Amino acid sequence: MNVQLGGSSSNMEPIADKKKAIFISTMELVRDKGFHGTPMSMVAKHAGVAAGTIYHYFESKEQLITELFDYAQQQVIAVVEQETCAAIPFKDCFFNLWGGLYTFYQNNQNLLRFFEQFVNSPYSSTRPPFEEDKFYTLLFAFFERGIREGELKEVSPKILATLTHSSILTIAKMTASGRLHFDKKELQQIQQLLWDGIALGR
């Protein structure tokens, strides 16, 4: 019990194969069929596991979903931590962050879809408040740096962070759903528009 996931940073314990399989199956099934559309029995079959086994690792379906969300969020946080490097000029860093997050969401559409379903569902109302949300704390700090270095307009970081992340998420969702497509040039234009909006013109 209490096993760690993947080759996690601080802990190289062997992986909980079954637990990870349950996570992945849940994410894929939720992507296609939604929360109500994925019974535990189906998660079990898809993960190659008996129904009862899931309850060895998770107290309930709700707990499984909640833990999966935390797992997903940590992956996103890792991307932000990797791209917001203080050694690189802020402007480059901004474009890296936008591109890095976008690429991550593109390569993990299961996760993106699960994420969006979760935050718009009643599950998310049981989440910790905003101030303790590491993802937004990181983003806020990044944009504060931009203001401090005189690269950005003097606007609340929460505005800058929210606008930036919403643009990434929306474009990624549009592409993932197949409703709209954006080619490389258009993606660069989007980043540039955003930058033109938030940067101090000089």
Place this chain on the structure above:
Amino acid sequence: MNVQLGGSSSNMEPIADKKKAIFISTMELVRDKGFHGTPMSMVAKHAGVAAGTIYHYFESKEQLITELFDYAQQQVIAVVEQETCAAIPFKDCFFNLWGGLYTFYQNNQNLLRFFEQFVNSPYSSTRPPFEEDKFYTLLFAFFERGIREGELKEVSPKILATLTHSSILTIAKMTASGRLHFDKKELQQIQQLLWDGIALGR
């Protein structure tokens, strides 16, 4: 049967009281409890109607949800049509549209929440494709006007429309969920940032 809703534009038939009550109850319950959390029996009780009555108006729960989405979307479309007035200078029109849509979502948080749950659920995959989506068609046309009049950068209207709407939705959702608050001055700053990004500097 086949009754119209509200004091609808082209049709002034008497309202289907029960049908409207079912719509409103569904929206409120889905906001609080999500799709799976709102059984038909609860919708019935909340609407002051017998369970069987719902099936007099709707074939199934899925159909109820789908029709409710169409109903909701028409209300949003009405706001866009009202604010995108060709007689007003484009820039003013842009700020009107942003503010109008934002205010609408603020005043109709049930609808906003329902909307977001719907588009991220498997229900929405059965929706008509993008080109037939009146909402986006209207938005695209509006931004095309801006380009034609030399007010906006020469970028695909789909980019401008997507960025603008995503900013409105995200800010409204943040406020509605209570996770972040934006005061009047901040809302103006957001609109201005967006405009600075997409407008042709002169």
Place this chain on the structure above:
DNA sequence: GCCAACCGAATGAACGTTCAATTGGGAGGG
């Protein structure tokens, strides 16, 4: 008296969860 609107108990399927039973690997004594 006719028909649409409406009711709500009944139905049957689906689902989350439980639990008695089984497996398998490792610790320890001989």
Place this chain on the structure above:
DNA sequence: CCCTCCCAATTGAACGTTCATTCGGTTGGC
């Protein structure tokens, strides 16, 4: 090296509940 005991891991049939949907019957306006 082998046997034994133990317990965590695992199984899947069974349980009880919940829910969408049905349907036979009632109402009320025309």
